[in-house]
Amino acid sequence: MAMPIHLEGTTLEGGGQLLRLATCLSALTSAPITITNIRAKRSGGGGLKAQHLTSVQWLGNASNARLSGVGLKSKEITFTPQSRTVSRLEWSNEGDVHIKQSTPGSVNLVLQAVLPYMLFANVGSADVEVGKEIRVKITGGTNVSNSPSCDYIEQVLAPMLSLIGIPPIKTQIHSRGWSQGGARLGSVTYSITPLSKPLPAFQLCDRGDVKSIRATIIAPKDAELRFRDELDVMFERREENIFRNTQPDVQVTFEDSMHEKRYYLLLVATTTTGVRLGRDWLYDHAVRAGKVDTVISNVVKKVSEDLIEEVDHAGCVDEYMRDQLVVFQALAVGKSNVYGGKRKEVLLEPSLHAKTAHWVAKEIIDVDFDNDGGCEGVGFGADQNYNTAESVVEQNLAHGLEKLEVAGC
Numbered sequence: 381m382a383m384p385i386h387l388e389g390t391t392l393e394g395g396g397q398l399l400r401l402a403t404c405l406s407a408l409t410s411a412p413i414t415i416t417n418i419r420a421k422r423s424g425g426g427g428l429k430a431q432h433l434t435s436v437q438w439l440g441n442a443s444n445a446r447l448s449g450v451g452l453k454s455k456e457i458t459f460t461p462q463s464r465t466v467s468r469l470e471w472s473n474e475g476d477v478h479i480k481q482s483t484p485g486s487v488n489l490v491l492q493a494v495l496p497y498m499l500f501a502n503v504g505s506a507d508v509e510v511g512k513e514i515r516v517k518i519t520g521g522t523n524v525s526n527s528p529s530c531d532y533i534e535q536v537l538a539p540m541l542s543l544i545g546i547p548p549i550k551t552q553i554h555s556r557g558w559s560q561g562g563a564r565l566g567s568v569t570y571s572i573t574p575l576s577k578p579l580p581a582f583q584l585c586d587r588g589d590v591k592s593i594r595a596t597i598i599a600p601k602d603a604e605l606r607f608r609d610e611l612d613v614m615f616e617r618r619e620e621n622i623f624r625n626t627q628p629d630v631q632v633t634f635e636d637s638m639h640e641k642r643y644y645l646l647l648v649a650t651t652t653t654g655v656r657l658g659r660d661w662l663y664d665h666a667v668r669a670g671k672v673d674t675v676i677s678n679v680v681k682k683v684s685e686d687l688i689e690e691v692d693h694a695g696c697v698d699e700y701m702r703d704q705l706v707v708f709q710a711l712a713v714g715k716s717n718v719y720g721g722k723r724k725e726v727l728l729e730p731s732l733h734a735k736t737a738h739w740v741a742k743e744i745i746d747v748d749f750d751n752d753g754g755c756e757g758v759g760f761g762a763d764q765n766y767n768t769a770e771s772v773v774e775q776n777l778a779h780g781l782e783k784l785e786v787a788g789c
């Protein structure tokens with residue numbers, strides 16, 4: 381049997397993302413891995429939290445893996461996938477998957493671990509019903525600090541994945557789960573259509589101009605007017621920083637957060653080439669009586685400044701999207717390019733999360749990322765049943781998607 385690939389869990393960012401990506405790639409490729417010192421630099425002693433455990437166990441089941449050392453707080457695990465095909469087909473034929481967490485761990489970090497597996501596991505399998513959706517219901521936190529919110533998934537990640545050739549992902553939030561204002565469980569269903577053929581290389585090189593902004597406010601009902609006013613004033617003042625060459629187009633939606641300590645704002649810019657850039661904040665400081673106005677103005681100030689920084693660099697991905705696209709570049713057929721933008725004429729460095737994802741992908745499937753965001757993917761599944769470039773393009777067109785081809789990459 382092959383020796384497991386050893387990954388030192390404290391490398392670079394050294395958080396849960398390293399574990400999620402490593403176990404996902406291992407499950408897909410059947411390469412056994414051992415991860416040591418998992419999250420060892422994180423506060424609270426590190427090791428697997430419930431959210432990480434859920435992801436590892438689900439991927440283990442799906443890929444029929446032998447798991448060793450896997451439990452709450454484990455700092456070292458070995459993940460040895462046994463067979464790919466049998467269990468892959470088992471779950472995908474069902475159509476419904478329910479991943480339950482008993483804590484409000486981020487549902488979207490669980491999604492981050494399982495989504496590439498769900499999309500790619502059946503690539504090249506002749507038995508798969510093309511176009512058959514998997515509905516994945518995940519219980520946990522829908523809005524959790526330091527993780528993508530369901531709103532970000534729906535408004536940024538899913539449209540960006542469509543842009544690179546992944547069949548559209550639908551989001552249905554049943555109830556919200558929060559890490560702020562008292563822990564609370566929620567649930568969401570994502571409808572995902574697995575790829576049946578390899579993902580063609582994709583090019584995200586031309587950002588275009590910002591053509592619209594969508595603001596999603598979730599806050600206590602009695603803060604609605606104040607929040608909307610604060611946003612109006614900000615958009616008036618920052619119009620030129622955001623829209624530059626285009627007519628301002630702003631849409632604002634409001635949802636009652638049902639708790640006096642839950643304030644959330646997401647701003648999403650959509651550009652003329654279909655790129656989405658998002659920044660958000662789930663307010664995580666104390667909300668003092670009589671200080672609601674300060675909270676609102678802090679939230680609007682921070683999120684709008686963060687978004688303007690993303691607009692300024694002219695790249696095709698926001699800070700978070702950059703690391704979340706790495707796995708798709710690594711698995712695609714041929715060279716994909718993702719332009720990360722410039723500051724003062726110098727290419728923006730990938731974030732530590734992005735560098736970590738590059739490192740994990742290199743260790744497990746031996747792909748390299750260059751400084752300007754290019755990566756020659758392994759062409760996952762291309763050596764199986766369907767391996768012509770034309771058939772790949774046909775498949776994506778059948779999903780109603782166009783490949784984004786932009787000159788200058």
Ligand SMILES: Nc1ncnc2c1ncn2[C@@H]1O[C@H](COP(=O)(O)OP(=O)(O)OP(=O)(O)O)[C@@H](O)[C@H]1O
Nearest residue numbers: 395396397398419422526527528529532700703733
């Ligand atoms: N506001 C945000 N919007 C979108 N994505 C986010 C946001 N904040 C963090 N992320 C993404 O969430 C992931 C967080 O990975 P990280 O390793 O920090 O997670 P974790 O499992 O919580 O680990 P740890 O508890 O060890 O920090 C990254 O992919 C990052 O890009």
